[in-house]
Amino acid sequence: IVLGSAPVGQLWEQAVKARGAVGIVSTADAPYIRPDDPATFTAADQWDVLQWGSVPYDPERKAFGFKAGLRAAARMRARLREGSVRLKVTVRSAFYDGPARSLIAEIPGTRRPDQRIVMVAHVQEPGANDDGSGCGTLAALAIAIAAAVREGALPPPGRTLMFMWADEVAGSRHWLASHADAARRVQYMFALDMTGEDTSKTGGTFLIEKQPDPSAVWPRPSDPHTAWGASEVKAASLKGSLLNDLHLAICRRRARDVQWIVRTNPYEGGSDHTAFGDAGIPSLLNWHFTDRYYHTNLDRPDKTSAAEMVNVGVAVATSAWFLASASDRDALAVVDLVAQAAADRLGLERRQGASAEIMTAWTKWYREALASVKALPVIGPTADVDARVGAAIRALSAAATR
Numbered sequence: 001i002v003l004g005s006a007p008v009g010q011l012w013e014q015a016v017k018a019r020g021a022v023g024i025v026s027t028a029d030a031p032y033i034r035p036d037d038p039a040t041f042t043a044a045d046q047w048d049v050l051q052w053g054s055v056p057y058d059p060e061r062k063a064f065g066f067k068a069g070l071r072a073a074a075r076m077r078a079r080l081r082e083g084s085v086r087l088k089v090t091v092r093s094a095f096y097d098g099p100a101r102s103l104i105a106e107i108p109g110t111r112r113p114d115q116r117i118v119m120v121a122h123v124q125e126p127g128a129n130d131d132g133s134g135c136g137t138l139a140a141l142a143i144a145i146a147a148a149v150r151e152g153a154l155p156p157p158g159r160t161l162m163f164m165w166a167d168e169v170a171g172s173r174h175w176l177a178s179h180a181d182a183a184r185r186v187q188y189m190f191a192l193d194m195t196g197e198d199t200s201k202t203g204g205t206f207l208i209e210k211q212p213d214p215s216a217v218w219p220r221p222s223d224p225h226t227a228w229g230a231s232e233v234k235a236a237s238l239k240g241s242l243l244n245d246l247h248l249a250i251c252r253r254r255a256r257d258v259q260w261i262v263r264t265n266p267y268e269g270g271s272d273h274t275a276f277g278d279a280g281i282p283s284l285l286n287w288h289f290t291d292r293y294y295h296t297n298l299d300r301p302d303k304t305s306a307a308e309m310v311n312v313g314v315a316v317a318t319s320a321w322f323l324a325s326a327s328d329r330d331a332l333a334v335v336d337l338v339a340q341a342a343a344d345r346l347g348l349e350r351r352q353g354a355s356a357e358i359m360t361a362w363t364k365w366y367r368e369a370l371a372s373v374k375a376l377p378v379i380g381p382t383a384d385v386d387a388r389v390g391a392a393i394r395a396l397s398a399a400a401t402r
């Protein structure tokens with residue numbers, strides 16, 4: 001049995017595969033969970049934290065892999081210094097076939113029930129924040145909207161609000177593939193992942209991971225990536241929509257009211273927004289990062305914050321209901337909002353020395369974002385909205401060539 005600090009998969013390859021060990025114990029954690037050097041620890045729990053990992057399945061060797069915190073590993077090393085150690089290891093594990101179940105709830109739209117605003121939280125991860133908090137936030141916001149509609153405090157949505165709890169990404173892809181007709185008419189999508197963090201304990205902030213925009217293709221000083229890291233996004237795949245700026249504005253309104261910290265990050269991918277985004281649906285992720293308990297044994301209820309869950313729930317519910325119910329007057333306001341965001345972005349990019357290629361990409365993206373507002377009113381496109389969108393696009397093009 002090999003005890004080591006290499007990542008569990010690497011250790012398994014080296015010890016089991018190459019050298020015939022019967023199993024391994026790894027202490028590796030991502031650097032944002034725990035620095036390598038105990039002298040730089042800032043919290044006592046860094047001695048006991050351990051992050052999930054996985055080893056390949058080898059039906060012949062049936063070798064095992066464990067993760068250990070540094071305190072447990074230090075005890076094992078102390079015993080090893082005293083001489084040979086006998087270990088008894090019990091592993092109970094099984095593969096089984098069975099259905100992967102998803103739970104879907106809907107509040108049907110009154111005017112365009114075929115057009116959906118979809119919200120998804122994933123059920124397969126066991127952490128309190130990841131993604132117990134996303135599942136709970138989604139349940140609470142669905143119940144709150146349904147109750148408000150039933151009591152007459154809120155008009156029913158014009159489009160359908162759909163809430164889904166499913167196996168991350170796979171459940172979303174399954175729904176998209178098995179409901180192709182409905183999927184084609186999904187208007188917007190929100191993923192909820194790690195939405196309940198007590199950031200005084202976990203670090204990080206609330207983040208909107210934006211639908212892919214030019215900041216996902218060209219690194220921008222104003223739009224840093226998280227410790228999760230960038231993924232490759234092709235410029236040709238970008239298609240602007242109103243979603244990023246509308247949801248950011250609604251989150252900022254909430255933030256102003258309750259002193260909430262709201263930031264954004266460029267698209268990185270990896271949760272259900274990736275599945276819906278790949279299907280061409282404007283999709284974004286509500287999450288928190290960095291979290292120094294991410295995918296660890298210490299992602300427990302004491303790291304969550306009810307107030308933070310309320311903030312995310314209120315913001316997502318507001319954006320979703322608004323997108324499902326917007327009038328032509330609402331759409332006119334959104335044209336102005338997106339036009340202002342476009343002007344702010346072009347100004348920011350000029351100040352941070354963007355190349356002509358990047359300026360062109362943002363102009364194109366915002367032209368498409370403005371055009372997307374035409375489809376926002378539930379009653380369908382109107383002459384007023386079309387005219388305001390046309391004027392805003394002309395003004396944007398004029399500003400871009402100045």
Ligand SMILES: [Zn+2]
Pocket residue numbers: 122125130131193194
């Ligand atoms: Zn997650």
